[in-house]
Amino acid sequence: MNQxxxxxxxxxxxxxxxxxxxxxxxxTGGMSGAGNGNVTGFTxxxxxxxxxxxxxxxxxxxxxxxxxxxxxxxxIFVFVFREALPIFFQPEKEETAVVESAEEETYGEEYLxxxxxxxxxxxxxxSRAETAxxxxxxxxxxxxxxxxxxxxxxxxxxxxxxxxxxxxxxxLSILIASPVAILAALFTASFAPRWAKEVLKPAIEILAGFPxxxxxxxxxxxxxxxxxxxxxxxxxxxxxxxxxxxALAVIPIIYTVAEDALTAVPRYMSExxxxxxxxxxxxxLFVTLPAATPGVFAAVLLGFGxxxxxTMIVLMATGNAAMLSLNFLxxxxxxxxxxxxxxxxxxxxxxxxxVLFLLGAILFLxxxxxxxxxxVFIRQRLLKRFRGL
Amino acid sequence: MKRLRRKVLGSAVVGLSGAAAFSxxxxxxxxxxxxxxxxxxxxxxxxxxxxxxEGMTAGGILPAxxxxxxxxLIMSIAGVPVGVITAVxxxxxxxxxxxxxxxxxxxxxxxxxxxAIVFGLFGLxxxxxxxxxxxxxxxxDGTDLHWAQPNLLWASLTMALLTxxxxxxxxxxxxxxxPQDLRAxxxxxxxxxxxxxxxVVLPNSLTGILTxxxxxxxxxxxxxxxxxxxxxxYFLPRLPGSLSDQFMELGYHVxxxxxxxxxxxxxxxxxxxxxxxxxxxxxxxxxxxxxxxxRVRSRQMR
Amino acid sequence: xxxTKTENTKIAIRDLNLHYGSKQALxxxxxxxxxxxxxxxxxxxxxxxxxxxRTLNRMNELIDNVRIDGSVxxxxxxxxxxxxxxxxxxxxxxxxxxxxxxxxxxxxxNVAYGPRINGIHDRKRLEEIVETTLKRAAIWDEVKNDxxxxxxxxxxxxxxxxxxxxxxxxxxxILLMDEPASALDPIATAKIEELIYELKQxxxxxxxxxxxxxxxxxxxxxAFFYMGELIEMDSTKTMFTAPTKKxxxxxxxxxxx
Numbered sequence: 001m002n003q004x005x006x007x008x009x010x011x012x013x014x015x016x017x018x019x020x021x022x023x024x025x026x027x028t029g030g031m032s033g034a035g036n037g038n039v040t041g042f043t044x045x046x047x048x049x050x051x052x053x054x055x056x057x058x059x060x061x062x063x064x065x066x067x068x069x070x071x072x073x074x075x076i077f078v079f080v081f082r083e084a085l086p087i088f089f090q091p092e093k094e095e096t097a098v099v100e101s102a103e104e105e106t107y108g109e110e111y112l113x114x115x116x117x118x119x120x121x122x123x124x125x126x127s128r129a130e131t132a133x134x135x136x137x138x139x140x141x142x143x144x145x146x147x148x149x150x151x152x153x154x155x156x157x158x159x160x161x162x163x164x165x166x167x168x169x170x171x172l173s174i175l176i177a178s179p180v181a182i183l184a185a186l187f188t189a190s191f192a193p194r195w196a197k198e199v200l201k202p203a204i205e206i207l208a209g210f211p212x213x214x215x216x217x218x219x220x221x222x223x224x225x226x227x228x229x230x231x232x233x234x235x236x237x238x239x240x241x242x243x244x245x246x247a248l249a250v251i252p253i254i255y256t257v258a259e260d261a262l263t264a265v266p267r268y269m270s271e272x273x274x275x276x277x278x279x280x281x282x283x284x285l286f287v288t289l290p291a292a293t294p295g296v297f298a299a300v301l302l303g304f305g306x307x308x309x310x311t312m313i314v315l316m317a318t319g320n321a322a323m324l325s326l327n328f329l330x331x332x333x334x335x336x337x338x339x340x341x342x343x344x345x346x347x348x349x350x351x352x353x354x355v356l357f358l359l360g361a362i363l364f365l366x367x368x369x370x371x372x373x374x375x376v377f378i379r380q381r382l383l384k385r386f387r388g389l
Numbered sequence: 390m391k392r393l394r395r396k397v398l399g400s401a402v403v404g405l406s407g408a409a410a411f412s413x414x415x416x417x418x419x420x421x422x423x424x425x426x427x428x429x430x431x432x433x434x435x436x437x438x439x440x441x442x443e444g445m446t447a448g449g450i451l452p453a454x455x456x457x458x459x460x461x462l463i464m465s466i467a468g469v470p471v472g473v474i475t476a477v478x479x480x481x482x483x484x485x486x487x488x489x490x491x492x493x494x495x496x497x498x499x500x501x502x503x504x505a506i507v508f509g510l511f512g513l514x515x516x517x518x519x520x521x522x523x524x525x526x527x528x529x530d531g532t533d534l535h536w537a538q539p540n541l542l543w544a545s546l547t548m549a550l551l552t553x554x555x556x557x558x559x560x561x562x563x564x565x566x567x568p569q570d571l572r573a574x575x576x577x578x579x580x581x582x583x584x585x586x587x588x589v590v591l592p593n594s595l596t597g598i599l600t601x602x603x604x605x606x607x608x609x610x611x612x613x614x615x616x617x618x619x620x621x622x623y624f625l626p627r628l629p630g631s632l633s634d635q636f637m638e639l640g641y642h643v644x645x646x647x648x649x650x651x652x653x654x655x656x657x658x659x660x661x662x663x664x665x666x667x668x669x670x671x672x673x674x675x676x677x678x679x680x681x682x683x684r685v686r687s688r689q690m691r
Numbered sequence: 692x693x694x695t696k697t698e699n700t701k702i703a704i705r706d707l708n709l710h711y712g713s714k715q716a717l718x719x720x721x722x723x724x725x726x727x728x729x730x731x732x733x734x735x736x737x738x739x740x741x742x743x744x745r746t747l748n749r750m751n752e753l754i755d756n757v758r759i760d761g762s763v764x765x766x767x768x769x770x771x772x773x774x775x776x777x778x779x780x781x782x783x784x785x786x787x788x789x790x791x792x793x794x795x796x797x798x799x800x801n802v803a804y805g806p807r808i809n810g811i812h813d814r815k816r817l818e819e820i821v822e823t824t825l826k827r828a829a830i831w832d833e834v835k836n837d838x839x840x841x842x843x844x845x846x847x848x849x850x851x852x853x854x855x856x857x858x859x860x861x862x863x864x865i866l867l868m869d870e871p872a873s874a875l876d877p878i879a880t881a882k883i884e885e886l887i888y889e890l891k892q893x894x895x896x897x898x899x900x901x902x903x904x905x906x907x908x909x910x911x912x913x914a915f916f917y918m919g920e921l922i923e924m925d926s927t928k929t930m931f932t933a934p935t936k937k938x939x940x941x942x943x944x945x946x947x948x
Contacts, residue, residue, distance in 0.1 A: 309504020
């Protein structure tokens with residue numbers, strides 16, 4: 001068996017045609033040959049590379065669809081910015097100022113009531129003074145103005161009050177949500193007994209699942225009156241109510257990301273601390289929490305981004321008066337709420353329309369930067385978890 | 390003395406963090422209880438099965454429920470297949486160095502962070518203004534507005550885009566849990582790549598695909614901002630009959646009733662009840678998604 | 692480098708090199724594998740024997756960053772030729788994996804998977820094929836009454852024999868087995884070994900094994916791998932009684948590995 005020289009090809013092919021498995025020959029054609037379509041052993045012909053239409057089509061189709069979802073995403077970017085772009089290329093219109101100020105627009109938000117009315121007299125005065133020499137178009141200087149009155153005869157597109165409004169509500173919600181969420185996360189990661197975790201986790205999931213319009217409804221119908229009765233301030237709907245309601249929407253995000261960051265702290269760190277005689281709370285506070293700082297910080301950033309872009313809650317709970325003020329107990333109008341309230345009523349392509357798209361573009365950019373910043377601090381895995389994916 | 394201080398401080402830390410945790414639980418319970426208590430008396434079969442009457446101060450919410458169902462359905466039909474196929478591309482076809490794959494991943498991450506209202510703007514700028522106008526020009530010389538206005542189709546497609554990242558990520562996660570062994574077994578039997586995906590990979594990620602779909606639906610069902618100006622209507626007594634109709638919608642209805650109804654106080658029961666219905670639907674969707682996902686993840690652990 | 696000459700050669704490997712990125716996993720392997728014999732590949736873990744096995748049906752191509760050069764000829768057809776279709780190649784070579792990996796489908800559907808892939812959908816034909824292959828894999832009697840049951844409900848040893856049946860159903864000429872019994876208990880292992888002995892009547896079998904006794908029991912030829920190189924190959928009898936290389940002797944007598 002050992003010393004036989006290698007045999008010629010032909011012989012091998014012949015050999016291979018030998019009756020294959022004895023027990024299989026019983027059902028001839030069942031297995032060999034027919035069993036496998038055109039399988040005919042190892043021949044150059046049989047093994048020749050073949051073109052498979054279905055395979056080719058499947059691959060191309062899948063790639064094309066993947067490309068479509070990429071294109072769709074790119075298109076969001078393109079279209080939001082495209083619609084906002086004309087603002088920067090508008091010709092200077094010569095237009096004599098109409099000094100008579102127009103009716104204040106209300107967009108049908110009856111509920112914001114008092115605040116708006118109280119302000120409107122004052123506004124009218126100011127508006128008269130301000131518009132005396134300028135025109136009702138969105139030049140860049142107009143955009144930087146302090147008045148947002150897009151539907152008056154002399155439209156004013158100052159987005160400053162809206163930006164400040166967004167920041168006010170967002171900051172407030174972060175100030176309320178962060179301590180609660182981070183402490184709760186610390187509790188879950190370091191102290192909570194099993195049963196507490198089993199109560200807490202579903203509660204957070206439920207909270208995260210609340211549609212924002214439900215939170216907005218709760219804030220508008222229940223929270224607003226409750227807080228007003230409690231603190232006795234003037235306006236029922238204001239930045240404070242909005243911020244508090246927004247905190248409900250933001251807590252799950254901050255909690256989830258922070259908790260993930262805290263539990264991701266390697267065991268050996270906390271164990272080392274415990275072994276040195278530190279108590280559980282000392283370990284949590286001085287070892288675990290500092291080690292998880294980047295993740296916790298990212299959690300806050302993500303919460304910030306979410307709150308900044310959220311629409312329905314602020315639309316329902318903040319009173320929606322575009323006043324430039326730093327008082328947290330006065331009504332505010334945020335950028336997102338402005339888009340939500342006014343977009344349905346604008347003329348396509350006019351200045352108002354364009355400015356609303358500009359607001360959208362700013363929201364887009366801002367949240368994009370926040371997310372990018374957060375991503376620097378946490379790994380992809382955590383990010384997915386926060387998005388409920 | 391020092392020991393005492395430490396002890397006090399310790400219980401303060403634990404107590405405070407525990408209080409924070411349970412305040413969240415309390416808030417969840419309070420919100421749910423308020424809405425349940427406020428809405429339960431108004432809910433009836435009639436409320437669910439009739440349209441609003443008398444300037445929306447009476448009657449039910451049938452068109453809003455149907456509108457939401459239709460929107461979610463069209464959204465899923467448009468969005469889930471694209472999401473699943475993209476996930477298949479990312480996990481099965483794209484090489485580690487693929488630029489397209491990296492671009493898609495980056496885009497998906499970006500998309501997931503974009504505020505819902507911006508999607509609405511996109512829907513308006515792209516679907517209504519761009520695609521809609523184009524269709525009108527092609528189909529009827531652009532003389533009358535048919536597609537170039539907000540409608541059911543555009544609202545649903547906008548929402549499909551919003552939920553695309555949810556689908557892609559959860560399907561990809563599910564596909565990753567299919568053991569490499571099974572793929573190898575199939576390939577070693579002489580199955581082609583596509584045969585392997587179709588007969589082995591996809592059937593074994595079915596739960597994940599379902600989860601992705603449900604998560605997308607629940608996210609879509611709860612989101613109102615994108616449809617504010619892409620198709621939702623204030624009041625329509627009849628149900629939408631075609632894709633180019635506007636429609637009433639549950640979440641939008643809550644918003645409208647609470648802020649712009651003719652008599653906010655008289656309809657407070659309807660408002661609560663509508664909110665309760667919306668909450669119940671999203672709650673059930675989320676619950677089934679969480680349940681399915683935990684099953685997928687437990688397989689991952691194995 | 693030892694080349695074993697037999698009366699004829701089923702698989703001829705010449706100067707095979709394989710790199711994972713910059714790491715070389717196989718160097719200059721040349722070997723002839725005899726038809727209708729069992730060739731055992733032995734060596735300490737990480738020595739490249741499994742990698743080598745996978746070059747024979749080009750399964751290594753599934754891994755990114757793998758570079759292969761050299762020649763592998765089966766029946767004198769170069770399988771790394773650009774003209775060769777890897778799917779067609781794999782249809783002719785069955786593979787059994789270390790961990791049994793039945794599809795989460797019924798027993799019937801597992802065995803019928805390959806034929807169906809090849810376009811056989813006639814129920815009667817499929818039933819014939821399933822029965823014959825299950826008989827060949829010596830598991831028919833154990834499962835004939837519950838072909839509709841999930842394959843995952845079978846014991847480990849049964850699953851592995853089912854996987855063998857599944858591989859046989861596409862009627863290959865060569866069977867590659869990657870430590871097929873390493874996860875099984877002694878009784879199940881004995882059954883697999885018995886089966887291998889039966890199968891070599893009709894198939895060319897290459898088996899990777901950790902277990903020296905197993906190699907000695909089932910194989911006709913044994914190849915010893917170490918650090919990505921083929922140290923020695925000869926008839927199993929010679930290898931286990933009179934190895935020519937010191938390393939082989941050390942390994943076989945259990946001095947390392």
